[in-house]
Amino acid sequence: MVKNIAGNKPKPLVFRDTISSPYDTGDQFNVLDENVANQIVEELQSVYRDDLNIKMKKKSMAATLHKDILEFQHKLNTLYVKNKKCVANIKKRKRDTQSSKEEPVTSDTVLKEKENELQQIRNDMKPIKERVTTLTKQKKSAIKQLEEQLNKERQTPSIQPYIVKGINEITKSLEKLPITFKQQEQQQQQQLYDIKIIIICSQLASQGGNVMIEHIPMMATMRNIPYLILPNSCYNSLRSALGIHSLMAIAIRTPSSTETPQSLQKLLQLTNDAFNATKKLQFPLIGRPLSLLPTTNDNNNNNNSNSNNIKRRK
Incomplete structure (x- = not known):
C-alpha cells in the first residue's frame, strides 16, 4: 500500500503485467542450449511439414489465379480515375455556366458531351466489375477444393x-x-x-x-x-x-x-x-521501479517543505 500525495488515504499499487512490471527480472532468464x-x-x-506443404501450395495457386484478377483491377482503376475527372469537369462546367449566365445549363452542348462520356465510362465499368467478382469467387472455390483434396491425401491430422x-x-x-x-x-x-x-x-x-x-x-x-x-x-x-x-x-x-x-x-x-x-x-x-514510488517519509517531507515555502512567501 502506498499513501497518496494528496492525502493520507492509502492507495493500492496496481500494475498490468502486459505493459510493465514492478519486478526486476535482471539476468534470471536463461537461453536454451x-x-x-x-x-x-x-x-x-x-x-x-504437411501443414507447411498445404500452405505453400495454396499460396502458389492464389498467386497464379490473382494475376488475371490484377489485369482487370488495373483496367477498373483506370476507369475510376477517368470517372472522377469527368465528374469534376461536369461540376466545374455547371458552375461556370451559372456564373456567366451565357446560356441555360440544359442547352449546353459541352456539358451534354461530358455527361455522355461519363455514362460511357460507367457502362464500361460494369462488365469489368462483374468479371472481377466472378474471378474472385472462382479463386476462393479453387483454393478450397485444393485444400480439401490435400487434407484427404495427408496421413497425419493438422496441427x-x-x-x-x-x-x-x-x-x-x-x-x-x-x-x-x-x-x-x-x-x-x-x-x-x-x-x-x-x-x-x-x-x-x-x-x-x-x-x-x-x-x-x-x-x-x-x-x-x-x-x-x-x-x-x-x-x-x-x-x-x-x-x-x-x-x-x-x-x-x-x-x-x-x-x-x-x-x-x-x-x-x-x-x-x-x-x-x-x-x-x-x-x-521487487526491483527498481518500486523504489521510484514516493514513500510515506518522502510525502511528509514534501508537505513540510511546501508549508515552509508558503510561510516564507507570506
Whole structure:
C-alpha cells in the first residue's frame, strides 16, 4: 500500500503485467542450449511439414489465379480515375455556366458531351466489375477444393489449430487465463484451450534483444505456463519451419476437453524436459521501479517543505 500525495488515504499499487512490471527480472532468464534448441526446431519442422506443404501450395495457386484478377483491377482503376475527372469537369462546367449566365445549363452542348462520356465510362465499368467478382469467387472455390483434396491425401491430422503464432496472439491468450502460481488452481479453471509451452524466438531486452517480448516470460510465470528462450541461431530455422517471414514467439496449445494429439506428444516432451532443466523465475522480484514510488517519509517531507515555502512567501 502506498499513501497518496494528496492525502493520507492509502492507495493500492496496481500494475498490468502486459505493459510493465514492478519486478526486476535482471539476468534470471536463461537461453536454451543450442543443441537442445535444434532438436526442438527439427521436431516442430517434422510435425508441421504437411501443414507447411498445404500452405505453400495454396499460396502458389492464389498467386497464379490473382494475376488475371490484377489485369482487370488495373483496367477498373483506370476507369475510376477517368470517372472522377469527368465528374469534376461536369461540376466545374455547371458552375461556370451559372456564373456567366451565357446560356441555360440544359442547352449546353459541352456539358451534354461530358455527361455522355461519363455514362460511357460507367457502362464500361460494369462488365469489368462483374468479371472481377466472378474471378474472385472462382479463386476462393479453387483454393478450397485444393485444400480439401490435400487434407484427404495427408496421413497425419493438422496441427494448425494447436499453434499460436505471434506476440499479440500469445498475449491475448495469456490475458484470458487467471493469474495463479499454483498448478491445482489453474487446472480447476475451465478453458477452451490449455497453453502447454511458449517458445520465444528472440533475445529479451534485458539480454540486449527485443523489448516487445519482455512481458511474455513474466505473464507465463504468473500463470504457471512453461516457456523456452531459443538462441538467435535458431531464428531462421524456426521461421522457415513454419513458413513465416517474421516470427518472435509461438505457443503450443491443446484442447482442454480432449487428450493431447499424438503428433505433438514428442514435441511437448522435449520442451517440458528442456524447461525443467532451465533456471526458473523466482518471486517476489521487487526491483527498481518500486523504489521510484514516493514513500510515506518522502510525502511528509514534501508537505513540510511546501508549508515552509508558503510561510516564507507570506
